[in-house]
Every structure is written in C-alpha cells, then in structure tokens.
Amino acid sequence: MQFKWCSDCYLISSGYIESNLTKKLISIIYFPWWEDNSNCYCGELLVFTSNCQKYCENCFIFFIGCRYCLTTNIIFGITNQSQCKKCKRVTTIILDSKKIISINSGNSVLDDFLVSIRSYQSEIAKFTSVIKNIDKCFAPSEINNIFRNRHKSSRSLMKYIPYSKFTNVKKIAEGGFSIIYQATLLDGIKYDFRTENILILKKFKNSQYAEEYLLRELMSNHYGYTDNRNFYVHMVVNTYGFTKDPRVDRLDSYILVMEYAPSGDLHKYLQKNFTEIDWRKKKLVILFNITNGYLNFKHIGK
Template sequence: MVYTGCRFCLTTNIIFGYINQSQCKRCKRIERIASIDTIDFSTVSDVSGNYNIDEFLNFTKFNVVYDYVNNINKNSNPLNIYKNNFASKLKIEWIPYYRITNLKEIAEGGYGKIYKASINGSIVAIKEFLNSQDPSKYFLNEIKSLYKCYDNKFEYIIKCHGITKNLMTNKFMFIMKYANGGDLHNYLQENFTKITWKKKMHILWRISDGYL
C-alpha cells in the first residue's frame, strides 16, 4: 500500500499494489508512476556495503512484489496469492554475520573454504571464496545462477539461502542448505560399490538437468 499526492488538486490517494498509473479520486486526472525498471538502486540503503550485491538483493525483493501483483485480478483470493507469492516465495537475502554461530571449517579447495554453522538453531553450510573482499564477476554470476535455480523443479540443486560477509576477513560468503551426506565426491567414495547402475544414471541425469 502506497500513499501518493495528486500534483493538481493535492488530494492524497491510496494505491494498493504495483501499477503504472494512478487516477485521482477527486479530480480524476491520471498520472504515471515510475516502474520498477526505472528505479535507481543507488538510492536504496546499502546492506552489504557492496553496490553490485545490494543491487542484486534489492532486485530479488522487487521481483517478489512484481510477481505478487501480477497475479492479482478481480476474482483473486488475496490470501491465496499471499501464500503462493510471499509466504512461500524463497529468495536469497542478506544475513548479518552476527547471526552465525558454531562456525567450523569442514573442507578446503582451490576456490575457498566450506564451513558448517548454525543460524537460529538450523544447520547450514557456508561457502567462502578466496579474494572475495571485492566480489568478482564469477561470484556475482554464481549467485545469480543459484537464484534462478530456486524453482521447485531444481529440487536436486543445493539451495542458497543468503549472502553474508566475514567481519574478520571481509570476505563474502554464500549461506547454503547443509547436505548431511557431504559433497558428491565423498558420497561416491563411500557408497560407490553399494549404488546400483540405475541409481548412478539417475544421479548423472539430475546433475545434467541442473546445468540446463
């Protein structure tokens, strides 16, 4: 809900949802309203301290609102629309570093480190990239790809819940769903002889599906 003033008769009008124009209830004049595409994200308050990351995070928030309003029509049930678009809509968000507890390194590779940690009592995996104090194009492309894979049809791809920054190293990190079985390499090492070829082909199919 947004309050807007008519510049002709100074009447305050109430707008529900996202629309391109508004008609004054008093003088009936119509005025255009700036669209999401014209919003300058540099005017939005920073959360991460990095412009590119903040721009992406704000885009995901506006995208949720846009999807919500797009589903509204005169026959809609507002409660159902809310449940389908807001209450259950998963999105990548900024998560302050102070919310992370019990941080423990569990793996290290050429890209960086993997940690196991807790956030509000839930176990998560945290992926820290090398030299991510100034996020590279690769870092930004990966987080955008993870966002696109949030649809339910990508159920076999590990979900990224948010981004944070290590306050001691200033490195940015992905906060992801924790996989109890470890990574695919460890899983195959421990269970390769126990897995049927049908199961192996199913795993390969799901991995390929995630890359499409």
C-alpha cells in the same frame, strides 16, 4: 455467488514514488478497496505494524490502508510515506530500521541484486495492461492473481544475514577457489515449509575469485529456482544468500550461505557408498538428476 465491482465507481490506478532506501523509483498501486489478506503475494504471512499497515519481511511489499476511505496503497519497496489517492491524507510508514538489514549489506552491487529479485516489474506491467482494458464489472481476485501467480515455490528470497547470527563455525573442506565451513544459524532459514539451522558458508580465497564468482553464483541459483518449474533443479544445492566477515573489509569478506548436504559432496558420497549402490536403481538416477539440474542452470539468461 460471486460479486463483481463496477470499474467506473472503483477506479484502480498505479504510479511511482521514490524509495528512501535506494533513492530510485518504486511502483505503487492504488486499490479502491480495503485489502484484508493476511498473506503476501509470495505466500509469507504479513507483519502488522498497525491496524492499517502491514508488510512482507520476505519481499518488502507494504500494504497501507486509509481508515477514512477504506482504500489500500500497495507499495513495492521501502519508503517512508504513503498518500491516499482519494482523500490525499499522508501516512507515515512504520518500519523498524533493523528489519531491512536483510537487503542492506553495505555493498551497493549486492544490495541492488537483493532489491532486484524482489521486484514485481513484469507483473506490474501486466497489471497496468489489464486495468487499461478492464471489463465493466470485475472481481478483485482477478487483479490479485496477477501477482500471486508469480511465485512458483515456497522458498524465501535470498538475503543478507549478519555474521553475528552464526555460531559453531568450523572448516570442513578446501578447494581451488574457496574454503567451506559448517555453521549453525540461530534463527534458521525457512525453506519448503521446514527450517534449516545447519548451513554451509562458502568463502572465496581472495578478492579476485570473489569478484568473478560471488554475484554469478547468487544470480544463477536465484534465477535457476524462480524461473524454472522443473523438479530436477532442486537436485542442486540451494543458496540462501550471503553474509560478511566483519574482520575483513574486502570483497572476499562476503561469504555465500548455502544448504548443508549431510552426506557430503558427490565425490565423498560415492567413495563411501559406491559398492552398495546398484546401477539400475541408484547410479543412473543420480546421473539423471545431476544432468537435469545442470541443464536447468546452464540455460539461465538464454
């Protein structure tokens, strides 16, 4: 049996409040029920900071419940207070400031990017349209599914990772624009239900290269994965975010954090294994995967 709720008795609404992190307006949704899910819309487990508060460390959505009215405010960003729509009680949001380091690198352009990829604006616009035309009777799951359908994979969103979390940093290659290092991340990166500890750090050789390529690579990798259901996009090395060399105070101090490919780059792999790879089973498959991965990223933004 499926229970339906009366839209006259249980009014759903939305609005905006100011983020105390970015000083910009962020969206808030007022649910007339107690939201008891343990997982965020992105699939990550929520962190409970009290009996009435929980949030997602991946996309920083906050679920603030009112214990008096059994309602829930869902806040899409970081702020310090939440007010119940029904009883007007104000609740102070509990959040350790150390937890927001993943979207607070100190560079305003890069931080705006990190905040923007956690935005649910298109889903909120759809939500607003739905509640305006909601049926007399509805199920809460119909509303929640608007946000849950947004995520196409289990990958965590890009983030800023403090340089102090990396150990065993060693140079392994150098190209025309960048220097490649291998490093161990203490806590690891969660990706597709596994944890990666050995990662690649890609440091641009100067500020000019960093200004031209850093943000572009972050954006292309993020949108290539999140906006594409094609399997072959996963043939491209993933970028998990970036870190910053604390010894340098320039743009080239920001370093891409990328997936480690144990077999090396394609050139080294072919040099080592070319005679053992037959055309029918391996070489054409490699070429096919590279072509599809390239096409997926080439059409980003078009």
